């Protein structure tokens with residue numbers, strides 16, 4: 001099934017400078033009752049975004065009118081905890097195409113990659129520079145260039161390389177997914193099975 | 198020279214992409230109602246059928262009520278999701294232990310007790326605590342829904358090989374110190390992110406002397422330090438546990454299997470990317486005070502003082518203890534608790550219930566405590582009835598509920614109210630994990646039982662002395 005193709009994203013960013021953001025915060029369990037992949041964006045960061053009476057918490061970054069864009073900047077150890085892919089669906093459905101952190105939890109990173117969201121891990125120092133530039137100007141522009149594997153603070157000389165396996169890069173660029181690939185190597189899987197019987 | 202992890206991993210690689218992941222063959226796939234519906238929808242949309250329906254097993258657990266399971270689920274969305282699991286399994290020829298089936302339960306309690314979980318296997322499930330099954334010397338880890346779809350479609354997933362860490366704990370645990378304390382201690386040392394990128398092997402006498410259920414408690418929480426999973430080399434304890442279980446090899450096949458399983462250990466001289474060593478004598482009953490499982494201390498300890506916290510972590514530390522309604526430097530002993538939850542795939546097995554029953558026998562639940570004791574599966578429930586545990590609990594003022602994940606993630610009605618404190622034997626103390634605004638302190642079933650009796654945080658060894 002073709003996924004969205006990932007191209008360079010140039011955008012303002014939304015900072016959520018909180019460490020150890022777990023997927024229960026990204027999408028609380030009580031919203032996992034859906035049987036489709038759509039609509040989770042509405043409840044992204046639900047319990048930080050809204051108080052118990054459903055009113056917006058004004059100082060939460062997603063509600064702060066100064067911040068917008070397709071890039072989410074998270075704190076260290078972003079996406080830890082539950083393996084729920086709903087967290088990646090929520091991030092994607094809300095409109096983010098890139099998540100930047102100085103450290104990602106493994107399963108969340110995988111889940112993002114399987115949903116055309118690019119997780120970019122940068123150094124702690126670079127993450128601090130990003131947060132600082134948003135603090136100075138909430139309209140600061142950033143650019144995530146997948147083919148060069150660079151993340152740049154536009155209008156400055158600040159740019160950093162990021163890692164991604166060449167396989168995943170190709171998948172994202174072309175909108176391929178792992179399932180098509182696995183189905184295509186079925187004969188190899190069968191050959192493998194016959195060697196273990 | 199290979200590690201145990203290498204041996205199992207390498208023997209399951211179907212093919213490897215250069216500078217990329219491997220297609221890893223999966224022996225056993227477990228599914229539940231919450232993370233599978235979109236995967237079934239996915240393969241149907243592609244027009245692909247389930248490749249090996251006999252390697253996938255299903256049971257509803259996350260969403261199910263823990264009372265009145267004989268009547269239809271009231272919550273319409275939960276009911277729809279649970280029904281959808283049954284329907285998907287029927288359509289694709291997958292064995293499903295639905296509500297009221299004698300094998301229904303939390304997926305990670307069900308797999309081992311049926312003998313589905315065996316040494317040397319690769320096991321996945323759309324749930325991060327799949328790491329539990331590593332207790333048998335298997336590579337077991339949680340996956341996302343896209344990966345559930347991969348397994349349904351091809352019996353494989355695409356995975357990069359993780360790095361390897363060995364955590365050795367020498368010596369024996371003292372009385373009143375349990376497997377849960379052991380793993381909470383390790384996580385408090387390694388931190389909630391210190392294991393990221395690694396697969397852990399647990400070694401040393403502290404683990405060797407644990408029962409299978411204790412080993413499952415340990416492996417279960419590997420993910421709470423960020424590790425993909427954790428495993429323990431199989432030994433006689435493992436084989437004895439598996440013998441005669443329904444889905445395990447039987448008779449001569451079993452003996453043959455044991456011979457093969459006995460080779461599953463790390464070769465002497467094999468190297469790990471990281472090695473940590475601890476001493477079991479340093480471990481006391483543990484409790485968490487913050488909002489990730491790495492924020493733990495021994496129960497007699499105090500919450501660290503803010504000025505001792507690394508500056509980059511100060512803010513999140515403060516946010517966390519503010520959420521908990523604590524102050525830095527606070528002593529935990531003596532703090533009032535409102536709820537006690539005994540259950541989950543970490544500590545919802547029969548030995549956990551036995552431990553709680555033994556402790557509360559002849560004592561009474563504190564009036565101020567609301568207690569939920571939830572068996573991990575129908576089989577655990579049945580055993581608790583047969584062993585008289587249910588009566589002991591009732592005499593002490595407790596009631597055994599019906600099996601499911603329950604207050605571990607509060608998707609059903611078992612929610613801790615805002616601002617209330619819960620001692621929980623589950624695995625996560627995240628903000629709102631047990632209900633919006635709830636405050637969770639993780640501990641062992643023994644500590645939970647002591648708190649249920651005293652109404653306050655207490656060292657279980659103190660109550661036992663009384």
Ligand code: SF4
Pocket residue numbers: 258259303304305324326541542543601602605606623624
């Ligand atoms: S008991 Fe808790 S941790 Fe275990 S499978 Fe259920 S929700 Fe997940």
